[in-house]
Amino acid sequence: MRMNVTETRPFIKQISEASGQDVASCYQCGKCTAGCPVAEHMDFVPNAVHRMIQYGDRSILGSSAIWLCVGCETCAVRCPNDIATSAVLDALKREAAEKGVRSREKSVIALHKSFLAGVQKRGRMHELSLILGIRLKSGGLFNDMKLGIEMFRRGKLSLFPKKIKNKRMLRNLFEKARRRT
Amino acid sequence: MNLSYYPGCSLQGSSSEYDITTRAVCAALGIELMELEDWICCGASSGHSLDEVLHIALPAQNLKIAAEKDLDLLVPCAACYNRLKAARHALETREEVRDKMRDVIDYDGRKSPAVLNMIELLQERVGLDRLRTEIKIPLKGLKVACYYGCLLVRPPDVTCFDHPEHPQSMETVVEAMGGESVRWSHTAECCGGSLSLVHGGIVRSLVDRIIESAQEAGAQAVVSLCPLCFENLDMRQTKKFPVFYLTELLGLALGIKDFGHWIKKHFQDPSPLMDSLRLTP
Ligand code: SF4
Ligand code: SF4
Numbered sequence: 001m002r003m004n005v006t007e008t009r010p011f012i013k014q015i016s017e018a019s020g021q022d023v024a025s026c027y028q029c030g031k032c033t034a035g036c037p038v039a040e041h042m043d044f045v046p047n048a049v050h051r052m053i054q055y056g057d058r059s060i061l062g063s064s065a066i067w068l069c070v071g072c073e074t075c076a077v078r079c080p081n082d083i084a085t086s087a088v089l090d091a092l093k094r095e096a097a098e099k100g101v102r103s104r105e106k107s108v109i110a111l112h113k114s115f116l117a118g119v120q121k122r123g124r125m126h127e128l129s130l131i132l133g134i135r136l137k138s139g140g141l142f143n144d145m146k147l148g149i150e151m152f153r154r155g156k157l158s159l160f161p162k163k164i165k166n167k168r169m170l171r172n173l174f175e176k177a178r179r180r181t
Numbered sequence: 182m183n184l185s186y187y188p189g190c191s192l193q194g195s196s197s198e199y200d201i202t203t204r205a206v207c208a209a210l211g212i213e214l215m216e217l218e219d220w221i222c223c224g225a226s227s228g229h230s231l232d233e234v235l236h237i238a239l240p241a242q243n244l245k246i247a248a249e250k251d252l253d254l255l256v257p258c259a260a261c262y263n264r265l266k267a268a269r270h271a272l273e274t275r276e277e278v279r280d281k282m283r284d285v286i287d288y289d290g291r292k293s294p295a296v297l298n299m300i301e302l303l304q305e306r307v308g309l310d311r312l313r314t315e316i317k318i319p320l321k322g323l324k325v326a327c328y329y330g331c332l333l334v335r336p337p338d339v340t341c342f343d344h345p346e347h348p349q350s351m352e353t354v355v356e357a358m359g360g361e362s363v364r365w366s367h368t369a370e371c372c373g374g375s376l377s378l379v380h381g382g383i384v385r386s387l388v389d390r391i392i393e394s395a396q397e398a399g400a401q402a403v404v405s406l407c408p409l410c411f412e413n414l415d416m417r418q419t420k421k422f423p424v425f426y427l428t429e430l431l432g433l434a435l436g437i438k439d440f441g442h443w444i445k446k447h448f449q450d451p452s453p454l455m456d457s458l459r460l461t462p
Contacts, residue, residue, distance in 0.1 A: 115227035
């Protein structure tokens with residue numbers, strides 16, 4: 001683990017504020033990790049993420065852990081110190097995305113970006129466009145092809161996206177949201 | 182009874198059977214659903230992963246549309262329900278959020294409607310006593326594992342619905358329909374959610390563990406209220422184990438005519454189980 005002690009204060013302060021969670025109060029009991037459905041696939045398990053933040057180690061922004069978190073909130077209901085690890089990981093995701101920090105989980109990043117790009121365009125999520133968007137950004141165009149064909153056969157994939165009527169509202173919403181971020 | 186209705190994007194796509202069966206059971210119970218005009222996507226997990234403003238503005242825009250109608254809002258999708266409730270909670274409790282939303286969507290949460298999931302509708306608005314009297318074909322002999330997943334019950338201060346890890350309300354609805362439910366370990370475990378689109382393998386192992394746990398508890402099927410959970414459980418499992426939306430079982434129990442259109446959409450064929458219990462519509 002690479003430590004960057006000089007940055008300790010700002011980083012822990014920044015993430016605690018952005019997430020609304022008191023990261024400093026984590027005492028490494030490991031309960032968040034014990035209940036996390038994806039911990040076994042993470043490079044840094046949830047409690048280690050808190051330790052990295054406490055050390056001020058910004059390299060956590062490039063971890064797979066932050067992107068593998070699915071927001072199930074199990075960690076949040078079990079933490080003896082009322083830390084919502086989920087919120088901390090969301091704050092790290094937003095910081096990583098904003099700074100353009102690379103991660104081996106580029107397909108998850110592509111998923112979230114394609115999702116929001118689709119909503120910005122149409123006001124609605126369209127599954128087929130989303131899947132194509134992800135695959136074009138991160139490769140693996142033919143992943144899950146069999147599943148997709150079977151979905152189509154069962155009438156579970158619509159070819160044509162639905163759009164909302166009030167485009168102006170949508171444009172305003174996204175523009176103003178960007179200014180307030 | 183009249184309610185505003187927010188179907189959400191999944192119910193317009195891969196989970197259309199959930200939309201159709203929700204509308205059908207509401208009609209059968211005398212509930213008129215008015216779909217929100219020009220509703221927009223709630224932002225789902227991508228919203229809160231990437232954008233601290235959008236993740237509230239998108240669902241709050243729908244609260245704003247609903248507030249004009251002064252009707253409670255039915256949101257069958259557990260993921261949308263979670264996002265709309267999170268926006269409602271943030272608007273209620275945080276001045277800086279109200280301030281931002283006034284600027285971004287010109288709405289501060291005033292007259293925000295009550296947001297209901299399917300169980301809340303059946304328990305609190307219809308009432309289980311009345312529901313019992315409406316049941317034409319009791320689900321006798323059917324033993325199910327009620328699966329809540331994450332988003333209906335967590336975070337508890339946001340959803341304010343049942344218990345975050347040991348929920349029991351769906352069980353009471355199943356019993357009112359004449360069916361049985363099992364006690365099992367994975368009722369509120371995570372299915373992997375949207376990770377399915379990029380990490381099918383991870384989701385497959387999570388889902389198989391959930392199905393195994395339902396089987397070990399003696400269930401014949403899993404019942405869900407979430408399109409993400411349903412799709413993951415139905416499409417990614419390797420166990421050939423039936424999965425239902427609660428509204429599909431309810432429609433059968435209510436004896437709705439021509440109510441079999443959804444069966445062919447399921448990857449895991451529920452027909453053998455339904456035939457064996459004489460539940461085929
Ligand atoms: S459960 Fe809470 S205190 Fe325990 S390791 Fe996780 S964040 Fe830290
Ligand atoms: S919210 Fe994220 S970190 Fe917490 S238990 Fe769920 S997947 Fe793990």
